[in-house]
Amino acid sequence: MFGIYLKRELSRRKKAALVIAMGLALGIALVITVDSVSAGMQQAQGKVLKSLYGLGTDMTVTKARPAATGSSSGRPKFDFDAKADSSTTQSSDRVMTQGGQSLKSSLVTEVAAQKGVSSAVGALGLNVTKVDGSFTRGTAKSSASSGSAGSSGSSGSQQGGPGGGSGQPQVQGGGASFDVNSYSVAGVDVTHQDLGPLATSKITTGRTFTASQTDAKAAVLSASYAKENKKTVGGTLTISGTKYTVIGIATPDSGESTTDVYLPLKQAQTLGDAKDEVTTIYVKATDSKRIDTVKAAIQQNIPGTTVTTSADLASTVSGSLSTASNLATSVGKWLSVAVLVAAFLVAALLTSSAVSRRVREFGTLKALGWPSRRVTRQVVGESVVNGLLGGALGIVLGLGAAYAVTAISPKLTAELGSTGGGGTGGGPGGGGPGRQAVKNTMDIALSAPVSVTTIALAAGLAIAGGLVAGAMGGWRASRMRPADALRSVA
Template identity: 80%
Template sequence: MFGIYLKRELGRRKKAALVIALGLALGIALVITVNSVSAGMTQAQDKVLKSLYGLGTDMTVTKARTAPTSGSSGGPNFKFDAKSSSSSTQSSDRVQTQGGQALKSSLVTKVAGQKGVESAVGALSLNVTKVDGSFTQGKAKSSTSSSGSSGQGGPGGGSSSSGGAPQVQGGGANFNVNSYSVVGVDVAHQGLGPLSTMKVTSGKTFTTAQTGSKVAVVSKSYAKEKKYKVGSTFKISGTKFTVIGIATPDSSESDTDVFVPLKAAQTLGDAKNQVTTIYVKATDSKQISTVKKEITANISGTTVTTSADLASTVSGSLSTASSLATSVGKWLSIAVLAAAFLVAALLTSSAVSRRVREFGTLKALGWPSRNVTRQVVGESIVNGLIGGALGIALGVGAAYAVTAISPKLTAQLGNTGGGGGVGGGPGGGGPGRQASQNTLEIALSAPVSLTTIVLAVGLAVTGGLIAGAMGGWRASRMRPADALRSVS
């Protein structure tokens, strides 16, 4: 009886049911869209952080660089001799540790032994500035000039001839400056640290036997710039390295141009048994803040940077869009959803008012108030489910459109103060390169999860229940006499 009556009444009031369903559908569609875009923002931010940290890395340990001593700029220093031959070319490399004050390699073991730490690995970030070019020696030329005078110019009077001072003409210098980043990695633990964000697309990566070998893996962009390929060789401070692999970053861009074994990097940077960054993986990702406190308390003088710390430094359109999606979008969704629920409740209540004769007659025939209420609530829930289905279709369609368009967002990465290059990570590039490398471009997607769909169904049922409760309460208060008074 209930089902038959429900079907007949919904069929008779198609327009009213459709209006209620569409109102709920718009609110539910907006909630799905905002949730999906927010999830896309989170994924985009994870890509940015992954490009800095590496897969499985939860935090880094660094030490802030001390201020330069008095009379020292702390920058690279180049000394050249002006040789006599203009054809001679002079070249000099200056290798400096980059990103923060060097730490003892023994600290890696100490960090790995802290409570809550699963593994730790050290890396050494270097900046290499190469200056090469040549001097051109100028030539000294003397000029002479003679003039006659009446004798007032000197005690003897008469004419005099004087020779001009020699002047250097021509000469100068022409030098090129090239700055690039080098990171020394622990070849025995490549799954954690800077190289874990890279995928070797040509050649091969390091083996555990190449601890101190003069081999290198270069980024694809740097290899293209320098026209390197597998087997190419280049020199750093007179040491020849062979390219064994060319790597592409898993996401975003790479802040590192050249990867070499850690021991080779320590030799280049005159940093024996030293690292600049310690990468840490926690045993439980939910206890990262606790592990951070543990490391900070037991290893003084260091700065521990987590992904949450880095996330707070991300700015640009990614940060702006994320803020809109999580704050403005959330409150807009709540407002629209509340309005949809209210409209559905008012429309249902209004529909009940127009059915006074019907419900009054049913009560006169012996229907208890609970049956009338159940009838109204049942119709409202069906309207809500129809609205939910339409809302899910609209929301998924909107999310798919965002993913198909894939708008580009920029992420500018600030420094957390840990002294570790970009946001406390390694590398960071050299002078003149850091600003461009700190800006990453991310394609936005809007994935729809099963949780979002379940939320949409729950909202549809809730909307139906709210509307049904309001309409049912009004219907339950009707009396058979109301039906008789409505008869003309």
């Protein structure tokens, strides 16, 4: 009886049911869209942090570089012999550590032993500044006499004076032409490549290091650096007189790599005169939900270090990605809540209004012996069906909007500033001599993934909307008396 009456009443009031369902559908669709876009923003920020700093749910341990004192300016110094022949090309490399003050390699083991740490790997960041070019020696020539060559007497007294027979020798020509090239190098622990600066890139050409190449003269180049300098697998790269064979080309998972050259850690330590030292310790936690606890433990047990998590770096992300993320988190969610509440209220008011137009019907049913609870159940049942219909329409609309965002894939720009002090963490590419104000910039294509949880939330909201509308309409229907129906007939 309940089902038959429910079906008949919904069929009779198709327009009213559709209006209520569409109101709920718009609110639910907006919730799905905002939730999926917010999830896409979080994924985009994760890509930014992973690409720029090799972080995911993990952290890095660094130590801030102290301020330069005395004659130590922290800048590379080059000395050339200016008397060199013009045909001689001079070249010099200056290799300096970057990304913070150097740490003892023994700290890697100490960090790995902390509670909550799954593994820890050390890396050494270097900045190589290469200067090459040549000097051209000038030619000394005397200027021509401006006076009369046949003038008599005192020629010696006139020489060198104003209007004298010959001027001071002048150097003509000469100079210097030098090219300056700066690039970053990361020393990689080849036995643990799943964590560290090379973990966020994949080898697209050639191969990566083997576990036995701990001190091999081999190099992996980033795709952008290899293209710019026309390097290929099998070629060589010379740094400070040492030749390294290029064994692979690495492409970052997203964005652009902040490291140009990857070397085995021992080779990087030799180049940077940093034996048994690292500049960054990459840490993987046993549980991503305990990142803050692990961070506090490391800072307490290993004083003087700076522990940087992905959450810390997320707060420094700027650009359109950060702006859009803030809008989606604050304005978008509050807007979706407001629209959803309005949809619930509209559905409740429409249901209540529909009940008021059915005075004769409900009064007659009560006169025939229907108790108030049965009338209320009938109204609530109709409202729940309207809510489910609105939920289905809302899910379809929400999925369509999310698909449209993913298909369009609007580009967002993310900027994450790095400093040469290394105090803000970051990988080997995060700053260094001569790069104190560098900003890493990358473009991210926004997507809007819809999770099963979001669909379940939408279904729950649809049922809740139907119940709210049904409760209000049922309460009004239960207050009707049979006399109301008789009065309306009269």
